[in-house]
Amino acid sequence: MLDLQEMRKEIDVIDDQIVKLFEKRMSIAEDVAKFKIETQKPVFDRTREQEKLETLGQKTHSAFNCCGVQELYQHIMSISRKRQYQLLQESAPPETGEFRVVETLPKDKVSVVFQGVEGAYSHAAMHAFFGENIQSYHVDTWKDAMEEIKKGNAFYAVLPIENSTAGIVQDNYDLLNEYNHVIAGEQIIRCRHVLMGVPGATLEDIQSVYSHPQALMQCREFLDSHETWHCREFSNTAAAAKKVAKDGDKTQAAIASPYAAEYFGLVPLATGIYSNPGNSTRFIIVTKEKIYCKDAKKISVSYELPHESGSLYNSLSHFIYNGLNMTKIESRPIAERNWEYRFFVDFEGNLSDSAVQNALRGLKAEAQNLRVHGNY
Amino acid sequence: MLDLQEMRKEIDVIDDQIVKLFEKRMSIAEDVAKFKIETQKPVFDRTREQEKLETLGQKTHSAFNCCGVQELYQHIMSISRKRQYQLLQESAPPETGEFRVVETLPKDKVSVVFQGVEGAYSHAAMHAFFGENIQSYHVDTWKDAMEEIKKGNAFYAVLPIENSTAGIVQDNYDLLNEYNHVIAGEQIIRCRHVLMGVPGATLEDIQSVYSHPQALMQCREFLDSHETWHCREFSNTAAAAKKVAKDGDKTQAAIASPYAAEYFGLVPLATGIYSNPGNSTRFIIVTKEKIYCKDAKKISVSYELPHESGSLYNSLSHFIYNGLNMTKIESRPIAERNWEYRFFVDFEGNLSDSAVQNALRGLKAEAQNLRVHGNY
Numbered sequence: 001m002l003d004l005q006e007m008r009k010e011i012d013v014i015d016d017q018i019v020k021l022f023e024k025r026m027s028i029a030e031d032v033a034k035f036k037i038e039t040q041k042p043v044f045d046r047t048r049e050q051e052k053l054e055t056l057g058q059k060t061h062s063a064f065n066c067c068g069v070q071e072l073y074q075h076i077m078s079i080s081r082k083r084q085y086q087l088l089q090e091s092a093p094p095e096t097g098e099f100r101v102v103e104t105l106p107k108d109k110v111s112v113v114f115q116g117v118e119g120a121y122s123h124a125a126m127h128a129f130f131g132e133n134i135q136s137y138h139v140d141t142w143k144d145a146m147e148e149i150k151k152g153n154a155f156y157a158v159l160p161i162e163n164s165t166a167g168i169v170q171d172n173y174d175l176l177n178e179y180n181h182v183i184a185g186e187q188i189i190r191c192r193h194v195l196m197g198v199p200g201a202t203l204e205d206i207q208s209v210y211s212h213p214q215a216l217m218q219c220r221e222f223l224d225s226h227e228t229w230h231c232r233e234f235s236n237t238a239a240a241a242k243k244v245a246k247d248g249d250k251t252q253a254a255i256a257s258p259y260a261a262e263y264f265g266l267v268p269l270a271t272g273i274y275s276n277p278g279n280s281t282r283f284i285i286v287t288k289e290k291i292y293c294k295d296a297k298k299i300s301v302s303y304e305l306p307h308e309s310g311s312l313y314n315s316l317s318h319f320i321y322n323g324l325n326m327t328k329i330e331s332r333p334i335a336e337r338n339w340e341y342r343f344f345v346d347f348e349g350n351l352s353d354s355a356v357q358n359a360l361r362g363l364k365a366e367a368q369n370l371r372v373h374g375n376y
Numbered sequence: 377m378l379d380l381q382e383m384r385k386e387i388d389v390i391d392d393q394i395v396k397l398f399e400k401r402m403s404i405a406e407d408v409a410k411f412k413i414e415t416q417k418p419v420f421d422r423t424r425e426q427e428k429l430e431t432l433g434q435k436t437h438s439a440f441n442c443c444g445v446q447e448l449y450q451h452i453m454s455i456s457r458k459r460q461y462q463l464l465q466e467s468a469p470p471e472t473g474e475f476r477v478v479e480t481l482p483k484d485k486v487s488v489v490f491q492g493v494e495g496a497y498s499h500a501a502m503h504a505f506f507g508e509n510i511q512s513y514h515v516d517t518w519k520d521a522m523e524e525i526k527k528g529n530a531f532y533a534v535l536p537i538e539n540s541t542a543g544i545v546q547d548n549y550d551l552l553n554e555y556n557h558v559i560a561g562e563q564i565i566r567c568r569h570v571l572m573g574v575p576g577a578t579l580e581d582i583q584s585v586y587s588h589p590q591a592l593m594q595c596r597e598f599l600d601s602h603e604t605w606h607c608r609e610f611s612n613t614a615a616a617a618k619k620v621a622k623d624g625d626k627t628q629a630a631i632a633s634p635y636a637a638e639y640f641g642l643v644p645l646a647t648g649i650y651s652n653p654g655n656s657t658r659f660i661i662v663t664k665e666k667i668y669c670k671d672a673k674k675i676s677v678s679y680e681l682p683h684e685s686g687s688l689y690n691s692l693s694h695f696i697y698n699g700l701n702m703t704k705i706e707s708r709p710i711a712e713r714n715w716e717y718r719f720f721v722d723f724e725g726n727l728s729d730s731a732v733q734n735a736l737r738g739l740k741a742e743a744q745n746l747r748v749h750g751n752y
Contacts, residue, residue: 003411004408004411007404007407007408007411008408010404011401011404011405011408014397014400014401014404015401015428015432015449016435017393017397018394018397018398018401018452019432019435019436019445021390021393021394021397022394022441022444022445022448023436023437023441023445024390025387025390025391025394026440026441026444028383028386028387028390029387031383032380032383032384032387035379035380035383052391056391056395059392059395060395060399061399064402064459064462065398065399065402067697067699068398068402068455068458068459068697069395069398069399071451071455071696071697072394072398072448072451072452072455073391075447075448075451076394076448079444079447079448082444083440083444086440163709164709164714164715165709165711165714166546166709167546167708167709170542170543170546276711276712276714278712278714279714280714280715310696310701312692312702312705313689313692313693313695313696313702316688316689316692317689319689320447320686320689321443321444321447323443325686326688326689328707328717329688329705329707330707331704331705331706332543333539333540333541333542333543335541335652336652336654338540338541338652338654338655338656339540339656341704
């Protein structure tokens with residue numbers, strides 16, 4: 001056996017040859033692409049690729065190499081297709097679907113709907129994103145908020161999509177799929193729960209604490225250190241603050257956002273009561289206008305996949321081969337198709353980038369029902 | 377320009393050469409592996425691979441080819457590693473962690489805990505999986521069920537993990553991570569809701585319908601066709617059936633499983649009232665014993681990933697390159713590490729298969745905190 005140094009030298013020689021052959025192959029693949037563009041043939045020909053993989057596998061001398069060569073060629077052909085989509089791109093107008101680019105999002109005096117009540121975290125997220133110069137109102141459910149922008153009663157809706165501790169809000173992923181709206185922005189809000197009471201109340205006065213069950217749970221350690229307090233569950237944190245303000249009773253406290261304290265004229269009695277100080281919720285700003293900012297940095301798409309070995313992996317290759325960084329992948333069941341899924345992928349980029357357009361072109365050709373949910 | 381036929385012939389010639397070089401490279405890679413095994417060096421050397429990619433990229437003549445060659449070599453090196461893990465495997469005892477293989481799962485006279493009440497879908501799932509010859513009892517929460525098997529009070533727990541319409545049960549993914557238990561089996565139950573009343577009641581008698589909000593929603597169309605009925609929400613479907621049976625009032629009906637009707641002595645008043653007839657829930661059978669059946673076909677694992685471009689994609693390559701079919705991927709936030717995720721992957725295979733062991737060996741080396749949640 002050779003020593004490691006010699007073996008690596010031999011490998012280097014082989015690699016030089018492979019690189020040369022790869023470049024030669026890509027150059028011919030470009031000619032094939034030009035031919036396909038002229039004759040309007042599709043870039044992706046599943047049958048031909050399958051046959052090619054069969055043939056190449058048969059040329060190898062071990063089961064492992066057969067498998068290895070076939071895997072290798074799936075990638076070589078995939079890289080070729082990426083280049084072919086690029087050439088197609090250059091010969092065609094940029095494809096951004098129905099989307100149009102804007103300098104900045106309209107924010108001044110727009111009407112915005114959110115779910116919940118004033119003082120809720122969505123209310124805070126809305127003002128953090130838009131400032132104060134808007135017309136806002138609230139509805140009972142997330143679906144109602146989607147309906148409001150569909151009907152044109154509001155230009156934007158603000159919806160929670162993910163909490164850093166609790167995970168995604170599944171219902172809002174489903175609503176993104178159900179409605180033909182787009183995500184135009186996002187806003188992350190720290191959930192800095194505080195204990196609040198009526199003006200003049202002190203910690204010693206408190207007998208009952210009102211809040212959402214999740215918030216009570218998140219402040220468990222703090223609450224456990226006050227054994228005599230009774231905890232009462234409420235439908236949301238802002239509603240709990242509202243109740244305490246309305247009752248005007250010094251023995252009552254609520255756990256809610258500092259924003260809710262301010263809104264309902266309550267005073268903080270204890271802060272930093274939260275067990276995970278970084279806990280945050282990400283809200284999305286949704287509209288029915290198909291717009292994106294020219295400096296938008298993140299794209300959300302979704303698509304369905306057939307039940308095939310490798311189909312998820314292959315679909316993700318469109319992001320990787322175009323140098324796009326995926327930041328998130330989620331799946332949701334497809335209604336009425338049991339145990340089949342729609343995948344939601346977030347990745348970095350702008351709809352005007354050619355790498356993004358190549359990836360979307362490839363995905364559109366190879367996955368089912370691709371949707372671009374927004375660029376923000 | 378050549379015509380398509382000629383271009384393809386040229387590509388075929390190049391491909392023959394690439395296949396030969398690939399096989400030659402793999403043969404040297406095997407020698408490298410043997411050397412590494414003898415000298416106990418790790419198979420994966422990230423620094424060396426990065427340098428190699430740099431060098432190869434510089435040998436190309438366009439930005440696209442630079443990227444393409446680097447992508448190609450990530451795969452070639454990944455395939456080499458797979459082969460090296462295989463050789464390592466052959467020279468070492470099979471690695472199945474703490475798991476031990478059993479002929480069949482112990483099912484006779486075992487004690488099983490489920491969450492909810494008798495007549496619930498989990499109760500039905502339990503009997504579908506174990507038959508009747510068991511000792512079973514129920515607890516209030518999923519976490520309680522996990523505690524019962526941890527304490528040794530029950531051998532198995534039955535937990536819902538996914539509904540074909542509503543998606544995954546996020547809390548139970550988190551419990552799988554929190555507890556050091558394993559999944560030993562799974563059971564899918566069709567959610568065939570029926571409308572049931574006390575014996576002697578007819579559809580005409582009904583004035584109130586009790587059920588879980590999700591079940592009421594899933595039967596919305598049917599309920600809407602009976603305008604005079606009042607719908608009342610209950611904490612679960614079986615509890616609703618129990619209430620109707622207890623009250624013995626002909627004007628009351630519940631929507632629950634046929635199993636609950638039988639259990640509480642109620643009679644079906646209407647069937648097929650469900651809008652998605654295929655709707656099913658998948659339950660997992662959990663135990664603290666690290667066992668798997670010799671004919672188990674599905675493996676659940678989870679791991680954490682660094683925030684790196686391509687890290688998700690690369691981690692999935694371990695399944696693909698070992699010919700393993702992924703059936704599911706989910707992510708859950710990592711507690712206390714905001715916006716970082718643990719990925720849960722289900723794939724087909726048995727812990728005794730060498731392909732599975734190669735994949736696990738590779739994942740263990742390249743991802744963080746790999747856990748095998750079970751083989752069933």
